[in-house]
Each structure stands twice: as C-alpha cells, then as structure tokens.
Amino acid sequence: MSNFPIVATVLSMVLGLSVTRLLLGALTVFRIRRNATPDWVALVWAVMLFTTQMDFWWAVNTLPQVRGTFSFQEFLLLVLLALALFVASALVLPSRSEDELEGLRVYFEQDGRYALLFLSGYYLLGFIVNILLFGVSPLALWGAFDVIMIVIPLCVFAASSRKAYALLTVAFVPINIADLVISLLT
Secondary structure, eight states: OOOHHHHHHHHHHHHHHHHHHHHHHHHHHHHTTTTSOOOHHHHHHHHHHHHHHHHHHHHHHHHHHHOSOOOHHHHHHHHHHHHHHHHHHHHHSOSSGGGGTTOHHHHHHHTGGGHHHHHHHHHHHHHHHHHHTTOOOTTSHHHHHHHHHHHHHHHHHHOOOHHHHHHHHHHHHHHHHHHHHHHHHO
8 A cells, every 4th residue: 555645745734834935925025125135146146046946846746656655764764865955945035134244145145045054955865765764776867866856955154255145056057957957857
C-alpha cells in the first residue's frame, strides 16, 4: 500500500506555508516601496526561491511514478527539504515594514542573506536525497548543476562586496533556469 498521500499532504502543507511566506514578503516590499528603497538582488533571490519551490512541488507530485512507498526516515528527509525552503522564504524578504526601514539592500545584507544558507542546504540535501532515495548517479548533468547551485548561494552569503554578490546573483539566474529545464525534462 502506498503512503504517498501522507507524504504529499505534509510536504504540500509546508510548501504552501513557504510560498505564502515568500509572497507576504513580496507584498511587504511593495507596501513600503515609498519609504524604503527596493533592491533588485533580494528580489531576484526571492524569484529564484519561488521557482525552486514550484519545481520541488512539481517533483513531489511525480514521486508515485518513481517510488510508491517511503520509510519514516525517507519521509523526514523529504520534510527537511520543504523546511529548508520554508526557512529560506521566511528570511529572504522582510515580513514587517519595521524590518526594512533602511531599505531592502540593508535588510538583505543584515538578515536576508541568511536565506541563502538554507537554500544551499536545500540543494545539498536534495543532492543527497536524489542519490540515496532515487539511485540517481551524482555524475549525471544534474549533479554538476546541483554542486554549482550549492556553492553560489554560499558565496553570495560570504561576499562582503556588493559587486561580488550582485555578479554571483546574476550568474545564478541562468543556472537556476537550466536546472529547472533539466528537472522538468527528466
């Protein structure tokens, strides 16, 4: 008997909260746009996070085609993936207008960039899950993309220069798009 309905329900609940949190952050940025300057870097990361959420949600719905049942430990690994996306969503954009009094750039540099640690954690855990649960070779094309997608957010997090983290952000966009296309085609 398949336990996919339980797995899908819990993952969808956490992902739904994650998307909600990200959209509420975007609305906060919109609401306070006259008092606090928006910043494209944080907004690009929010969009990349949203596409990652949608990709994961799509992958969750294809799980029964790959595997019918999951152990509790495997279920917990999948929940950790969703939780990593939730925490990243909760951090990348401010949730209250008071959080962004000095502008979105300052918010991102002080607090929002911590979302990238959880985004990298999501990609790292996803890399591990793909190998352990689904028997996918880490030497496949997706593996190379995952390694790059783990490293770039970590580099953005560690970068002290605006120019460095802005360039890394721009570099991440086509990689994320290519990874999304690969994911949807396989």
